[in-house]
Amino acid sequence: MEKRSVEVQVGLDSDFALLLRESLAYEIKMESRSKSKLRGFIPICLLLAVGGIVYVGYFCPDHVCALTSRDSSWTDLTAKVPLQDNLGKPLMIHSNPVNLKATNPGLSYDDVFNENFQFDMNAHDVMVFLHIQKTGGTSFGRHLVQDLDLQRPCSCQRKRKRCHCFRPNRNENWLFSRYSTGWKCGLHADWTELTSCVDSELDKNEGDSVKRRYFYITLLREPISRYLSEFRHVQRGATWKNSRHFCGGRTPTHDELPQCYKGDAWLDVSLDEFAACPHNLAANRQTRMLSDLALIGCYNMSYMPSVEERNRVMLASAKKNLASMAFFGLTEHQKESQYVFEETFNLRFAVPFDQHNATVSSFTLSTLRPDQVDTIKKLNALDLELYEFARKLMYQRFARLKDRDSQFEDRFAHLGELRGRGGVELDWDKMLDEDEDTTSSAVNT
Numbered sequence: 001m002e003k004r005s006v007e008v009q010v011g012l013d014s015d016f017a018l019l020l021r022e023s024l025a026y027e028i029k030m031e032s033r034s035k036s037k038l039r040g041f042i043p044i045c046l047l048l049a050v051g052g053i054v055y056v057g058y059f060c061p062d063h064v065c066a067l068t069s070r071d072s073s074w075t076d077l078t079a080k081v082p083l084q085d086n087l088g089k090p091l092m093i094h095s096n097p098v099n100l101k102a103t104n105p106g107l108s109y110d111d112v113f114n115e116n117f118q119f120d121m122n123a124h125d126v127m128v129f130l131h132i133q134k135t136g137g138t139s140f141g142r143h144l145v146q147d148l149d150l151q152r153p154c155s156c157q158r159k160r161k162r163c164h165c166f167r168p169n170r171n172e173n174w175l176f177s178r179y180s181t182g183w184k185c186g187l188h189a190d191w192t193e194l195t196s197c198v199d200s201e202l203d204k205n206e207g208d209s210v211k212r213r214y215f216y217i218t219l220l221r222e223p224i225s226r227y228l229s230e231f232r233h234v235q236r237g238a239t240w241k242n243s244r245h246f247c248g249g250r251t252p253t254h255d256e257l258p259q260c261y262k263g264d265a266w267l268d269v270s271l272d273e274f275a276a277c278p279h280n281l282a283a284n285r286q287t288r289m290l291s292d293l294a295l296i297g298c299y300n301m302s303y304m305p306s307v308e309e310r311n312r313v314m315l316a317s318a319k320k321n322l323a324s325m326a327f328f329g330l331t332e333h334q335k336e337s338q339y340v341f342e343e344t345f346n347l348r349f350a351v352p353f354d355q356h357n358a359t360v361s362s363f364t365l366s367t368l369r370p371d372q373v374d375t376i377k378k379l380n381a382l383d384l385e386l387y388e389f390a391r392k393l394m395y396q397r398f399a400r401l402k403d404r405d406s407q408f409e410d411r412f413a414h415l416g417e418l419r420g421r422g423g424v425e426l427d428w429d430k431m432l433d434e435d436e437d438t439t440s441s442a443v444n445t
């Protein structure tokens with residue numbers, strides 16, 4: 001069973017395995033680099049650690065040190081203290097902290113699948129929604145807070161313009177997203193930002209002793225449509241300039257990430273201008289937002305001067321991270337996405353997801369000159385490859401879930417048909433204005 005899925009994975013994308021190996025080599029290289037700097041510290045740390053254990057073991061009275069149980073032996077102690085905090089990393093990394101480098105990261109979803117995992121809302125599981133601009137994440141984000149059939153539905157208040165999505169048994173968030181927790185890790189935070197931030201943000205409210213499991217979810221969209229949609233959004237005044245792009249412990253300097261326009265916004269920019277700015281984050285946005293940017297030295301181009309190298313590592317990392325997400329949906333395939341989400345999390349939406357076939361962007365596409373189409377394809381070459389990878393992987397997951405579902409036909413024909421539900425409708429359009437940093441009241445796709 002497992003072997004077969006490995007073959008499928010490799011057949012899916014022959015470069016994937018190779019690229020992964022290379023990107024991991026970078027990861028390891030970077031680690032050993034920092035290790036040599038830290039070499040002097042290690043003896044001191046060891047000394048402190050041993051000192052601490054000796055203190056805990058011998059001098060600290062039992063009634064003070066709740067850490068140790070009555071018969072605390074050495075093995076007891078190490079077995080009870082987790083090896084490391086998962087620091088907001090996705091499920092895979094948490095569930096396998098020791099063998100991370102040795103395991104094939106592309107299989108982590110399969111591991112989860114084979115272990116027959118359950119998202120446990122009563123325990124410490126957290127769903128983290130990585131919302132990439134113009135992928136349909138706004139509607140999906142609304143569905144998450146408003147339309148899930150939950151034992152304890154999110155409580156949405158019109159005035160606060162937020163929802164509390166709490167666990168059934170206590171007031172702790174199980175959903176980390178714009179409409180529940182807010183943009184706690186920055187506006188449209190990417191993988192790099194979320195994984196270094198989510199855990200500490202939740203710690204602020206819930207204490208840092210909680211060991212949470214994180215289930216990352218995201219949506220991807222056909223890259224050319226997404227790019228054009230972002231272009232039109234920027235043309236109308238969106239900037240997302242409050243995005244932090246936090247990476248490697250800091251935000252990029254102005255030289256590392258120059259602005260494409262002068263003034264407050266890039267109103268009425270032409271498509272040619274938009275495409276010509278080399279620092280425009282719209283290009284390959286999905287790949288960049290899903291990859292571990294620390295691997296390429298964040299926004300510092302001199303860390304890895306070769307563009308080809310950067311691109312290769314970034315794409316491989318994005319594929320790896322996507323494949324290890326508990327769920328990702330495709331904007332073009334709403335129904336399948338809904339089914340995969342519901343089956344993966346064993347949760348049901350009370351409404352069917354809408355499929356918008358004729359989008360504004362496809363209208364724009366038909367009005368472009370052939371050279372413009374070429375340019376946009378080149379600018380988004382990584383995203384095009386990532387999307388192709390995602391499409392195959394999504395259908396693979398869909399097929400597996402379908403195969404084990406004896407009621408598939410019926411389920412699929414009646415997705416989102418749960419009756420008798422209805423809560424407070426939020427004023428979504430108003431919320432868009434406030435959150436999206438846009439001067440128009442454009443409806444976000």
Ligand SMILES: *[C@@H]1O[C@H](CO)[C@@H](O)[C@H](O)[C@H]1NC(C)=O
Pocket residue numbers: 253297300301302303
């Ligand atoms: C960028 O990376 C180069 C090479 O690793 C390094 O020398 C330089 O200090 C970095 N720049 C910043 C602003 O960190």
Ligand SMILES: *[C@@H]1O[C@H](CO)[C@@H](O)[C@H](O)[C@H]1NC(C)=O
Pocket residue numbers: 355356357358
């Ligand atoms: C979208 O396409 C599907 C299948 O091609 C069709 O059934 C549906 O009516 C279309 N929806 C809209 C809004 O055009």
